[in-house]
Amino acid sequence: MRSSHRVRLGAVAVVLLSCLLLTIKTAHANPRYAAIVIDVESGDVLHSANADATRYPASLTKMMTLYMLFEALERGDLRLDSPLPVSAYAASRQASKLYVKAGSTLPVETAIQALVIRSANDVAVVVAEALGGSEENFGRMMTDKARQLGMPRTTFRNPNGLPDAGQTTTARDMATLSIRVMQDFPQYYHYFSQTRFSWNGQTITGHNRLLGSYPGADGLKTGFIRASGFNVATSAVRDDRRIVSVVMGGFTAASRDAHMADLLDRGYVRLSMLQRGDWIAQADVFGDRMELPQQPSSPTPAVQVASAEPASTVSLSSALQTRLTESSTEPYGRADAEMGSADDPLRDLIARAEAPQPAGAWAVQVGAFSNADQARSLASRAAERLASQVNGGRVAVAPSEGEQRVYRARLVELQESEAHSACNSLRQQGMDCMVVAHY
Structure with missing residues (x-):
């Protein structure tokens, strides 16, 4: 390693180590x-x-x-312009709120904006009652969904966080x-x-x-x-x-x-x-070195909600799910790893950097739908917009596992740089997308 490179890395190490000390002090x-x-x-x-x-x-x-x-x-149960009824209970929730009136209705799109932007507690209950019948039942549905999404330590009781x-x-x-x-x-x-x-x-x-x-x-x-x-x-x-x-x-x-x-x-x-x-x-210079609790060997049983629709189980990309799961048992980048052991962090880093990626291991995802035809139609529209840009990619509809499937609309078999370029092009044309690993 050249001397100038060592100096640069040393300076970065000092800065990051200082940040570590500040983070630990803040946490304590x-x-x-x-x-x-x-x-x-x-x-x-x-x-x-x-x-x-x-x-x-x-x-x-x-x-x-x-x-x-x-x-x-x-699922098609609602549209963006569907009216959601406002109950007296929902209207009575404390601020932050939109101050919706009991007996009125609220369009779904306005409800989305009110939850994201205003963080409206009253509107959250409007949504909960529309989807679950009551705040209590919707809380059980939310907890059930959390288990399916890989959130084992989360329990919900209400839709707003009060x-x-x-x-x-x-x-x-x-x-x-x-x-x-x-x-x-x-x-x-x-x-x-x-x-x-x-x-x-x-x-x-x-x-x-x-x-x-x-x-x-x-x-x-x-x-x-x-x-x-x-x-x-x-x-x-x-x-x-x-x-x-x-x-x-x-x-x-x-x-x-x-x-x-x-x-x-x-x-x-x-x-x-x-x-x-x-x-x-x-090196673990960004945070504490605490050993994180091990994930349970089997998922926490889902709460059974008789009145709820069967919930879909949608898995994260394999690379992302693996890293999230691994990091809950082995904090990423331990500084105190024994350099001669099997989990040598330097050797792992070199191996990861040198390991060849499979050809076409990346995809551009443009949506997820309960209907496979809708997913295929959107993926095909994306492919048409990229016809002159992407070579070798193909349209794919990837179903999730579970009682009620969700179908991901994707363009697959792309190189990483090609996927990023394609997604940027779609965004410029007004189509939302995300680059994901597709092994």
């Missing part, structure tokens, strides 16, 4: 603190601090409420949910980047300041109750690489946002170093 001073940073493409956990410790989700809960609403839209001692989660589970929302419903993800909407002649603005302050941030959700502190789940894209991060337990909204920006910055630094194969990238 704030018992509500938890955070995780994930490279969505590979599933690598770039930072983890108390990621599996029990926390209150607050309004991050509404991401699950929205997930289930998106499912209803794709205080309930039984409504708990972890930073890792909230990151999983964030990724699933993007991967399973890219056609609706654009709502998470919106910062305002119109309602009854008024312009309603949102709470998510990171959308305007952090370059590349394009969603997801903020949250706060007194017991949780200030929470946020954020997705950002830089150089065609997407990172999802969750911060829980901030003292103020401003300090939470500043910490999130810092974690994203450092996440991209570490990701860049991993991609270049730099040795320092494998």
